Amino acid sequence: MTKPVAMAELWRGGMLESQHLGHAVICDDTxxxxxxxxxxxxxxxxxxSCKMLQALPLLESGAAEAAGLSEAQLALACASHQGAxxxxxxxxxxxxxxxxxxxxxxxxxxxxxxxxxxNRLIKADGSxxxxxxxxxxxxxxxxxxxxxxxxxxEYVALDHPVQQAVKAAFEEVTxxxxxxxxxxxxxxxxFATTVTGLARAMAxxxxxxxxxxxxxxxxxRLTRAMTAYPELVAGEGRACTELMRAMGGKVAIKTGAEAxxxxxxxxxxxxxxxxxxxGGTRAAEAAICALLVREGVLEAGHPATLKRLDAVQKNWRGxxxxxxxxxxxxx
Amino acid sequence: MTKPVAMAELWRGGMLESQHLGHAVICDDTxxxxxxxxxxxxxxxxxxSCKMLQALPLLESGAAEAAGLSEAQLALACASHQGAxxxxxxxxxxxxxxxxxxxxxxxxxxxxxxxxxxNRLIKADGSxxxxxxxxxxxxxxxxxxxxxxxxxxEYVALDHPVQQAVKAAFEEVTxxxxxxxxxxxxxxxxFATTVTGLARAMAxxxxxxxxxxxxxxxxxRLTRAMTAYPELVAGEGRACTELMRAMGGKVAIKTGAEAxxxxxxxxxxxxxxxxxxxGGTRAAEAAICALLVREGVLEAGHPATLKRLDAVQKNWRGxxxxxxxxxxxxx
Numbered sequence: 001m002t003k004p005v006a007m008a009e010l011w012r013g014g015m016l017e018s019q020h021l022g023h024a025v026i027c028d029d030t031x032x033x034x035x036x037x038x039x040x041x042x043x044x045x046x047x048x049s050c051k052m053l054q055a056l057p058l059l060e061s062g063a064a065e066a067a068g069l070s071e072a073q074l075a076l077a078c079a080s081h082q083g084a085x086x087x088x089x090x091x092x093x094x095x096x097x098x099x100x101x102x103x104x105x106x107x108x109x110x111x112x113x114x115x116x117x118x119n120r121l122i123k124a125d126g127s128x129x130x131x132x133x134x135x136x137x138x139x140x141x142x143x144x145x146x147x148x149x150x151x152x153x154e155y156v157a158l159d160h161p162v163q164q165a166v167k168a169a170f171e172e173v174t175x176x177x178x179x180x181x182x183x184x185x186x187x188x189x190x191f192a193t194t195v196t197g198l199a200r201a202m203a204x205x206x207x208x209x210x211x212x213x214x215x216x217x218x219x220x221r222l223t224r225a226m227t228a229y230p231e232l233v234a235g236e237g238r239a240c241t242e243l244m245r246a247m248g249g250k251v252a253i254k255t256g257a258e259a260x261x262x263x264x265x266x267x268x269x270x271x272x273x274x275x276x277x278x279g280g281t282r283a284a285e286a287a288i289c290a291l292l293v294r295e296g297v298l299e300a301g302h303p304a305t306l307k308r309l310d311a312v313q314k315n316w317r318g319x320x321x322x323x324x325x326x327x328x329x330x331x
Numbered sequence: 332m333t334k335p336v337a338m339a340e341l342w343r344g345g346m347l348e349s350q351h352l353g354h355a356v357i358c359d360d361t362x363x364x365x366x367x368x369x370x371x372x373x374x375x376x377x378x379x380s381c382k383m384l385q386a387l388p389l390l391e392s393g394a395a396e397a398a399g400l401s402e403a404q405l406a407l408a409c410a411s412h413q414g415a416x417x418x419x420x421x422x423x424x425x426x427x428x429x430x431x432x433x434x435x436x437x438x439x440x441x442x443x444x445x446x447x448x449x450n451r452l453i454k455a456d457g458s459x460x461x462x463x464x465x466x467x468x469x470x471x472x473x474x475x476x477x478x479x480x481x482x483x484x485e486y487v488a489l490d491h492p493v494q495q496a497v498k499a500a501f502e503e504v505t506x507x508x509x510x511x512x513x514x515x516x517x518x519x520x521x522f523a524t525t526v527t528g529l530a531r532a533m534a535x536x537x538x539x540x541x542x543x544x545x546x547x548x549x550x551x552r553l554t555r556a557m558t559a560y561p562e563l564v565a566g567e568g569r570a571c572t573e574l575m576r577a578m579g580g581k582v583a584i585k586t587g588a589e590a591x592x593x594x595x596x597x598x599x600x601x602x603x604x605x606x607x608x609x610g611g612t613r614a615a616e617a618a619i620c621a622l623l624v625r626e627g628v629l630e631a632g633h634p635a636t637l638k639r640l641d642a643v644q645k646n647w648r649g650x651x652x653x654x655x656x657x658x659x660x661x662x
Contacts, residue, residue: 010589012513017513045348106648181344182344182345182346184646258348259349278349280611283609319518321515322513
C-alpha cells in the first residue's frame, strides 16, 4: 500500500508548524488514472463530495422532470450549503411544493453557519430547523425521488428504494462495488469507494453528453446546475462557491466532510478526487487549489485561490503570522 | 529523523475514515526521556501550551506579589479561556486594578467561544473586546510584569523586556536555546522548542519545590493555580477544564493551538508534551487522554475521557455514526 504524501503545510516564523498528508487522483475520460499522489486505491468515504452522484437517480428516474425542478433546485440538491436565507427559503418552498414540511426531512437540525442567519435566529430567540441543515437540498431531492418511487417516509434507511437507487448509481459510476458504508452527518448512508473510484466518477461527469442516454443527460445537467449556481452549492465566503466563481463556471467542485474534495473539468474531460488523511479542511482546500492551478483552470493569483493556497494567515490584530502552502513535490 | 506515529483515528461504519500522526514525549524529574513516540527532537511551536512558562517571570520578578495577584488570577494568566462572563469580568477587573483598560491590551479582539456570552453580545448588538480574547489573562499578566519592569506599552515586541524575560525563562526551563520564534494568534512571540524540551519544562513544573528557589516556587504556584481553577484555564465543556476536574486537581494540563498538549504530573514527577503533526485538536485531546490513562491519573471510563477517547460521534439526529480511538501501538 502506497503511503499518503505531504500535500499542504502551515508555516510560521519561517518554520514548518503543521503538515497534512493525503491521496489524490486525476482520471481522464476513459476512467484511467492520468496522475496520482499517495495511494490511488485508498478507500475513503466521499461524504458530501458525492452529492452529485446521489442526485443521479433523481434525474434518471424522471422524478425531477415530473416535479418540474429548476436548475437552481438541482444545484441545491448537490449542495453543502450554509443555511443562509437563500438556502433556507429554497428548501422550504421545495418542501411546500411537495406538500411536505420540515418535519418530513431526516437530515436533522443544524445551526446555520451563515452568520447573518445565525444571528437572526439568536436575536429572535429562534431555533434552527432541518432546512438549515447543510444537506437539506439533497434531502429535498431524496423526498422528490421518493414521491416518484412511492417509498415510505424513512427514506434514509439503507434498504429504502431511494438509497438502493443511490447505491446502484454510485457503484456504476465509480466502476467499483462499494466495500461498505457509513452513516453520514445527515443520516443518509455514505458509500465508501477508492480515491480512484471517486475520480473516475468525476471524469464521467466531465465527459457526460447532454444529448446522451439518461445517465449522461443527468450528469451533464447536474454539472451545469452546480456551475450555474455556485452560491447555492455552498454560500458566500465558502471554498466551493468562491472557487467555482473564480473559474468562471467552467469547472464544478465539491467538498466533503473529513477533507475530501472533487472536481469536474468538462473542457479537459477530467475528474479529480482527493482526501486529506487527517480530515483537515484547510488542507483539502489548499490541495484542490494546487491541482486546479496545475490543470490550468484556476489562476494562482486569484483572491479566491490566495485565500486557501499561498494563503497568508493573520492573527486577531491582522498581523501576518504564517502561510498555508502546498508541500514540496505535490502538484 | 524519526517519523511521526499514528496516534488517533476516526472510524465510521467499521472503516478507518481519518488518521492523525504525532510526536509525544514523557520526561522524568531528571529531565530525561522516559518514553517517546515519533520524533522526540521534532521542533514545534508550543503555542498556548506554554502559558505557564510565559508566566514564570511574572512571579519570579516579584511583580505578582507586588500587585497582590490572587491564585485565580495566576490561573487566568495560564489560560486559553473561552471569553465567558467569569473570564471577561476577571480580566476587566485586573486591568482596572492596574489603572489600565481594554485598549492597553495587545492580544486583539476575538469573538468569545462561550455561547452564552456570544449570544448576549449578538442580542445586544454588542462587539467583543480584547478581554474576550482567549489570551487576555496572559496579557494581563504581561501588563502586570511590565508595570514592575517599567517597560513601554508595546509589550509584545520581541525586544521588549517582558518578552526577553519570557524567552530567558523559556530557554532555561526547556533546557535548550530556542531555534526561532513565530508570532502567536495573540501577537506575542511564541518560541519554538523540541517536543522533548517542552516535556522537560513540564517535568520541571511537576517536581518544582514550593519551598525552593524563586523559579521553583513560581512553577509550583502556577501548577497549583491551574489545578485549583480549572474553569478559568479554559471553560465549561472544554478539554482542559473537564479533564483537570476528572483528575481531581492532581494534574495540570494545557492545550495549544495546532494540536499541542502538555501535562504536569506532580505526584509522578513527570511532564508530558505532544504535538499532532496536522494540527487537529480532536487528535491532541484523544492522545493526551490516552497518555494520562496510561500514566494512571485519568480513568478511561470517565465521561470527560469518553468525550475525547473512545469517543462516540453522533450526527445531527443523535445517531451514532463513528468513534474516535487511539491508534494501535500508541500509548
